[in-house]
Amino acid sequence: MKKNGKSKDQLMTELRGAYERGASIRSLVATTGHSYGSIHSMLRESGTPMRSRGGPNHRGRRAG
Template sequence: MTRKSPARRLTGPERDRVAAELKTKYEAGTSIRALAAEAGRSYSAVHRLLADADVTFRPHGGARRGSSAS
């Protein structure tokens, strides 16, 4: 079994660039979990980058299922 090496710390312009890319994908509908997996970073690291990029977060839980109003 192989272990993933820890992600390298992002600083300065590189951090800004990655945050902007993540913001674009998140605003296009990609979930934070999917972004984290794609970027090889933790959920909380991606959430922090998005928050620093002034993202307006979607509500938790996704689409609701249930009976439709009659």
């Protein structure tokens, strides 16, 4: 974990808040410098309800 003066609990709280306000995991990676996997793990560990994959243009699988 990168050292930036914040405790893990404080970072997890900030990540959860940002994610729940609509930030993507990739945007959190860019702003914190942590890996995608570590951000995802911290969000899960903090009990954050995860959104489905795909973003605003995701249409899911098409039949046919």
